[in-house]
Amino acid sequence: MPKYLLLKHYRGGPEPHRSVPPMDRWAPEDVEAHMAFLRHVSEVLEENGEYVDAQALTPERTWVRYGGPDAAPVTTDGPLPETSDLVAGWYMIDVDSYERAVELAAFVSSEPGPGGEPLYEWIDIREVMSGAPSND
Amino acid sequence: MAIDPIGALDEGALRALVRRVLAGLVRRGEDFDAAEDAVQEALLEALRVWPEHPPREPHAWLTTVATRRLIDFRRSEAARHRREASAGGEPASTLPEEGDDTLFLLFCCCHPGLTPASQVALTLRAVCGLTTREIADAFFVPETTMAQRISRARRALRGQRFDRPGDLGVVLHVLYLVYTCGHAGRLDLAKEAIRLARQLTLVTEEPEARGLLALMLLNHARIPARFDPEGRIITLERQDRGLWDKREIAEGVRVLQSALAAERHGRYQIEAAIAALHDDAATAAETDWPQILAWYDDLLALTDDGAQRNPGAALGRAVAVGHVRGARAGLREAYLLEDGLGHLHRWHAVLAHLYELGGDFSAAAAAYAEAARRATNVAERDHLVRQAARVRLASR
Numbered sequence: 282m283p284k285y286l287l288l289k290h291y292r293g294g295p296e297p298h299r300s301v302p303p304m305d306r307w308a309p310e311d312v313e314a315h316m317a318f319l320r321h322v323s324e325v326l327e328e329n330g331e332y333v334d335a336q337a338l339t340p341e342r343t344w345v346r347y348g349g350p351d352a353a354p355v356t357t358d359g360p361l362p363e364t365s366d367l368v369a370g371w372y373m374i375d376v377d378s379y380e381r382a383v384e385l386a387a388f389v390s391s392e393p394g395p396g397g398e399p400l401y402e403w404i405d406i407r408e409v410m411s412g413a414p415s416n417d
Numbered sequence: 418m419a420i421d422p423i424g425a426l427d428e429g430a431l432r433a434l435v436r437r438v439l440a441g442l443v444r445r446g447e448d449f450d451a452a453e454d455a456v457q458e459a460l461l462e463a464l465r466v467w468p469e470h471p472p473r474e475p476h477a478w479l480t481t482v483a484t485r486r487l488i489d490f491r492r493s494e495a496a497r498h499r500r501e502a503s504a505g506g507e508p509a510s511t512l513p514e515e516g517d518d519t520l521f522l523l524f525c526c527c528h529p530g531l532t533p534a535s536q537v538a539l540t541l542r543a544v545c546g547l548t549t550r551e552i553a554d555a556f557f558v559p560e561t562t563m564a565q566r567i568s569r570a571r572r573a574l575r576g577q578r579f580d581r582p583g584d585l586g587v588v589l590h591v592l593y594l595v596y597t598c599g600h601a602g603r604l605d606l607a608k609e610a611i612r613l614a615r616q617l618t619l620v621t622e623e624p625e626a627r628g629l630l631a632l633m634l635l636n637h638a639r640i641p642a643r644f645d646p647e648g649r650i651i652t653l654e655r656q657d658r659g660l661w662d663k664r665e666i667a668e669g670v671r672v673l674q675s676a677l678a679a680e681r682h683g684r685y686q687i688e689a690a691i692a693a694l695h696d697d698a699a700t701a702a703e704t705d706w707p708q709i710l711a712w713y714d715d716l717l718a719l720t721d722d723g724a725q726r727n728p729g730a731a732l733g734r735a736v737a738v739g740h741v742r743g744a745r746a747g748l749r750e751a752y753l754l755e756d757g758l759g760h761l762h763r764w765h766a767v768l769a770h771l772y773e774l775g776g777d778f779s780a781a782a783a784a785y786a787e788a789a790r791r792a793t794n795v796a797e798r799d800h801l802v803r804q805a806a807r808v809r810l811a812s813r
Contacts, residue, residue, distance in 0.1 A: 306806070307806055308810065309803065339791070
C-alpha cells in the first residue's frame, strides 16, 4: 500500500481559495470547532487503519549548510522573505490508492474556518518512496 | 496447579529484587553494563527454572547465577584476547555495604559524564526496571533508538569505579526531568519519579530531596483538574479544585514541613512552598499572593543571576507582583526581563496574563497570539490560540 504525506503549509502554494484572518482573530466557538475537527481527522484515520503519523511544526526556520573544514556550520540569520514556502505540519497515511489520498486531503481541507464555513485550504500531497524492494 | 513464584512476587517486589542484585554486583566492582546484562540473563533463567524449582533465597539465587554469567563472560573475553582473566571482580572496599541500593544505582545512572537524556533513560531502565520498549514509548522514539541510547550510556560507564557517593544534586535534577516529561506518554513516568524520590528521602537527610518529593506531590495532586475530557489545558485559576487529590496534597505539605524545618532552603523546597500555597487556596481569589511573592524573592536570591538560571521563577515572580501590587507593576517587572527571556513563549504568555489582569484586552490578545506562535507544544499552542480568541472577543 502506498504512503502519502498530506502537508499543511503556513504559507506558499496556490492562491488561497478563501482568504481568512489568523486563527486568534476568529470567534472562540469557531476556534473550538476547528480544533475539534482536527482531532476528528486523526480519529477517522486511526479507525480506518490509514493513520501512520501526524505532526505539527513550529514556524521557526533556519537554513544550515556545511561551512567547510574547520569552519562552523553556516546558517541564515533573520527571517526569510514572507513569500517562501513554509510547512506547518503533516498527516502521513497508508492508503490503497492515490485516489484515496486525494479524497482524504479534500476531507482535511474541509476543516471549518470562521463562521463554521470550510477553509478550502490547499493540501500538498506527496507520495513517500517505498523502502521495500519490488517483487518483480 | 503449580505455584508460580515469579507471579507470586508482585512486579514491584521483583523490580526491587533485581535492583538489589544489580547494586550488589556493581558495588563489588563489576562493570555496570556487564552486570546489567548478567542480571537480565539471570532473570530469564529464573523465569524458566523457578516455576519447577522455587528458590529458597531468590536474592542469593539471582546473584549466584548472574555472577556465573559474569565469570563465563570474562573467560570468553580472556580466551579471545589470549590473556589472563581480567581483575574486574576485585572488590571496591571504600563504599559502605549498607545504604540503600536505589540511591547507589541512582548515583551510577546519574553519572555526571552522561548527557541528561542518557541519565534519564538509564535511570528508567536500571532503577525503575522499565523495558526499553516502555521507555521508547514514553519519549515517542523508535525502540531501536532508545536501545542504542541506553547501550551507549552503559558503555560510557564502563571502567568507572563507583566507590564514592555521586552528586545528589544531579540525581534530584534527573528525577525532576523524569517527572516533568512524565505526562506525555502512555506510561505515567511522573508516578515513577515520585516513587523514586520517596525512596530517596528514606536514605538521605538532605532537605532538598524531601523538597523535590513535596514539589512533585503538590503538582501531581492537581493533574486530574489540569485537562478537560477533550485534552484541553485548564489553567490553575479555572480548575475545579474539588478534583485535586487531597491525600497527595496532605502528604506533600507534611513532607515539605519536615524539609523546611532543617532550615537549609533550596530551589525544590521553595518551589514546593509556592505550590503548597496554590493548593491551599479554596478558590483562585483566595490565593495568598503576598506569601507567594516572598517565596519567589527567596528563590531568585539563591543565585546571582536568578532570572537566567531559573526563567520560570523570574516569570512566576512577575505574575505574583501583578497580583500583589497591580497589573502595571507586574508588567514593569515583566518588561525588565525582556532582554533575557523575550524569546520564550512563556514570557509572552505572562505578558498576556498581566495585560488581561489589567483589563487591556487587545494588548492581551496580541501577546497571547505571539505566545502561540512561539509555542513548541501542540496542547499549549492550542490553549494560547483559544486565550487570544477569548480576550479579543472581550476587547470588542
